[in-house]
Amino acid sequence: MKKFFLKITFWKAVSIIIAIIGIYSLIIRFSKGLGASTHLSDAVPWGLWIGFDFIGVGLAAAGFTIAATAHIFNNHKYESIARPAILTAYIGYMMVVALLVIDLGRPENFWHPLVMWNVHSVMFEITWCVICYSTVLTIEFAPVILEKYKLTKLLKVIKKITVPVVIFGVLFSTLHQSSFGSLYLIAPAKVYPLWYSSFLPVHFFISCIAAGLSMIILEAYLSARAFSQGLNIRILSGLGKGVLVVIIIESVFKFAELSVLGKLPLLFVQANETYIFWLEIILGSVIPILILTHPKYRVNRTGLYFASIFTISGFILNRMNVCVTSLVRSSGQVYRPSFEEIGITLFLLLITMVAFKLVVENFHVFAPEDSIKEKGEEVLTVQSKQQILSND
């Protein structure tokens, strides 16, 4: 017992507190219902949990972009990050599905969309795409587990079907990533015009690619620190370039659309929506573009790390804005998540991180640093070499 307490570090203590709060919140949620455990209401039927589902799915987007780059576009340079990307997506989706079920008013009926169909519903389409894509992710991630237990026969079968499976995965992902935006198409009078757009699905799709790639950069950085497993800086800066291109496309598209629709004056109206919209643009677009266009920072781990943190923050803000901020005015009610809503969200995040850590520690997910350096290209800049050394 004494040994146990001695071993408790700061993060372990935080984790234990989050777990206790999370379990308590779950008990309240299921014993007393949504009214008692959330600040949701008739005016604000969707809150933090739905927003978090958007965020989780978006951050998992590297799962399909990288799989496509490596297996469909045959760019084998990126094969080494396919595994962390797919693992992120897999664990992310499990969290999203769990949170969705917790958020349902009648969770015991979660299986109804399988047998009761309404093909006109975006929600129906999302449900099916998420189910299908989770299956795809299982197949895509299976080799990691099969390798470890040397199930070579099954491994061969899976390798044979990889390409069609990846193609299906890309299609399902594109559909439901964009469909999260489509959810709001039907409420043109409710969503604040800075965020409403008949191209919402396209915006959701483009922005999830930047967020997903940033997530991989962030993970690679943290993994390198945590278990001295990481990624080649060449690959990381390749990802950074991808993030930059996608953010520029999204920004140009967004502002071009605002200007064509005559919404530019809204950018200068004194209103909470304006300020928070600008914050989203500055965090998620301006700062990452500044960092990533800088020739020095784009090939530097710390530069890439900060660029990815800002991109992800901007992305999180964007999804919460569409889901919460944009609806405040029309609903006439300000929503702040309850203690239980935050508790359950943090608990699921914790489980996600622990699961990720356990899998990375026990399976061959990241290539070991050594092999990276052996294969590593000579074109590394001086700074990036120093950076690798300082991280080791």
Add this chain to the structure above:
Amino acid sequence: MSEKNLLNSNQIGLLFDASECIGCGSCYEACKKENNLPETNKDFLKDHLSDKTYTVVEEYDDKYARKMCMHCNEPTCVSVCPVGAFEKTKLGPVLYDAEKCIGCRYCMQACPYNVPRYEWGTTSPRVRKCNLCYDRLKKGKLTACAEACPVEATICGKMPDIIKEAKKRIKEHPDKYYPHIYGLEEAGGSNVLIISPVPFEQLGYSSKVPKQSMPNFTMQAMEKIPSFVSVGGIFLTGMYWLTRRKNQIAKEEKLNSGKGR
């Protein structure tokens, strides 16, 4: 369904005339009684729609306005529900089936009139809203609210008849009415129509509701899915084949040039 189709239909609907309403609350009481709903507010004029109140009478200066489910022709709730828990009946009412419902609350988020309410206080919550007294209509009776109204401010009838009635009232007393029938075009038309002495915004009816069928907003995106899947599938397969071929050729060329040396 357009106005023309409604004029030929056998659907039943309501006309609420804010110019005639005296704010007596008979409709409110009748609705509570018909649906076995408990008292929610001592002063009915201060009550609001909830899981225990399907219609309200609101006071605006000396005028009164009823709020309730509009029973749209192409209902948003029917279109967004992933499990088809909502149904537009042939008779007109839009009904909800709690047995199917998974509780995603997309109907509440999407409804242009913000009508559906939720039983937040229970562990097996249902969506609650007016059902246009479907059981009474089936038996050929009027809705409870229309039957209770002492002044013909709420009348119940076949859609062609109530549309004619609304137009007649506006035409005969142009001084008494704002020249618009709310619900005839809003959200693609609905089975509840409202006429008023003042612009509708002044009685708390949203003027922002688009004058077209709401499900179209989603269909514009959804209808692209089949072509996206086929084109996307062909494109990705093609790219796979092309890039693999490209890599092979690059490899062979490398080998050849190696031999050449």
